[in-house]
Amino acid sequence: MRKEIPFLISALTALFAVLAFFIPHRPFGGLQQKMLVWYSVVTGVAMLIGVESLLNNHYKRIRRQENVLYSSFLILGFLITFVLGVYSIRKYGDAFAPNSPFMFIFNYAEVPLQSTMFALLAFFIASAAYRAMKIRTVEASLLLAAAVIVMLGRVPAGAQLWAGMPRLAEWIMEIPNLAAQRGILIGVALGSVGMSLRIILGIEKPYLR
């Protein structure tokens, strides 16, 4: 029963989702929407488990004297944000009210931190591109040539060098690049159907022994 019940739940849920896709009549029509609502409810409860896991993990680290500073900062940050969120709801009726202290933390701490992390991408792109474009093989040479054309085609300097550069860059993006992407996406779609069928039929059960 330990195996059969979870398998039945997953197989029947998938079967109902497939039926709801093809049959609009009640009780199937709208079933997918209802399932999404249930999923949101379960996710909400799971979020509590997630927060408990996060705080518990860092509390244990502090007790073990392991990265105390980082873990203390995380717990302190969580508590300050949580308290300010509750305070904002009580005072403004909504934590996301424009002048609330919660939004102050969001706008002046979280958003700049997110932007900083995103900005790092520029440096990582440069280092990864350097490694990928070192001419060692024919493929790497093709990659380098395509990258140079696309980069030049997207800046005014490229058009100054040769008027046809932007059109060539566009052609690379619209024809060979898009064709390769569509090929991958067809494979992904088939793989998704295949994987779904394997799970529905019980051939693949990663969550069971």
Place this chain on the structure above:
Amino acid sequence: MVAIKYRPMFGILMAIILSLNVQVYDTPNDDGTSITIKLPWQTGKYKSFSIYRGTTPTNLKLIQNFVVGETYKDRGLRPGGEYYYRIVAHTKDGKTEETKIIGPVKTIATWFNKNRLGILIAIIILGGLFVYFIEKARSGAELFIRKISGLEAIDDAVGRAAELGKPIVYIPGLLGINSIPTIASLSILRKVAKKAAEYEVDLIMPNADPMVMTTAQEVVKEAYLDAGRPDIYNPNNIYYLTSDQFGYTAGVDGILIREKPGAVFLQGYFYAESLILAETAHSIGAIQIAGTTSTTQLPFFVAACDYTLIGEEMLAASAYLSKDPVTLGSLKAEDYAKALIIIFLIVAILSKVIGFFDFTKLLIAK
């Protein structure tokens, strides 16, 4: 209630003219809860429309004002119900024209969405191929599946971490448990965790979704039981970080820098964080095996990682690694389905070019 005023002779004439251009009908292929109103928007004469609805011709009420666009869907109706409509058009020169009362229009719930017939046929063909190749595999036929180096390297990566005495970090991407790449990632996790248990290597897994975290804890626990080492399973190594994209990226980067893992697995659906994670893992000298179905992030993984599972390779990983003939049969079916799609695409393109038939009409799901 907004009463409809009857206009003199000119108004009635205009109402008839407008009625000719307005179509009100039960929305086809739905659950019987909506009626579609097609408006004469393309004439360019009207600024917006007001729509009145009632269950009898005498109790019409305004349901929507300032409607713009070619069609309006009146939703939330009773299946099998009868409804009457009147449309008032506001012209660009500030005048109004109105239709006569249209109806009764009856809502009908349908049992099969005909717009999805093409998809049903495709699923039946694919399902048939599946059954055929699974049965063929069961009967003992040898099926050739090409070598996927990214999957062959899993054992080496875990072995390397074991030799170095370092942990493994497994990153499942940002999406939730309802996404196919995440489910595929958990299948790969099962194999990685089993190997980690056999080699007694710590497996660290920070998560961006609490549902993925709880599922991953179960998957890893089962893998450790499979390997006969439930004693070394540590649920605290699989934890929740944050659902925020760059918060998660910063957290994982911190873990990579502090723990210095011997192997890093990036398996799932990634966005802009993919390269930041892959490059950080490269900077600490970890062997990286990435896999994603996101075509926009694949080039970053190919450039930065040692091995990359491209699209369907990731979805096929579990079947490939199991070496079970039945699951391998399902992979073979996918290959044949792909060949059929290529043939179909060639036929469809030729058919459209010579003007014989437009197959896209069959395939677009509405």
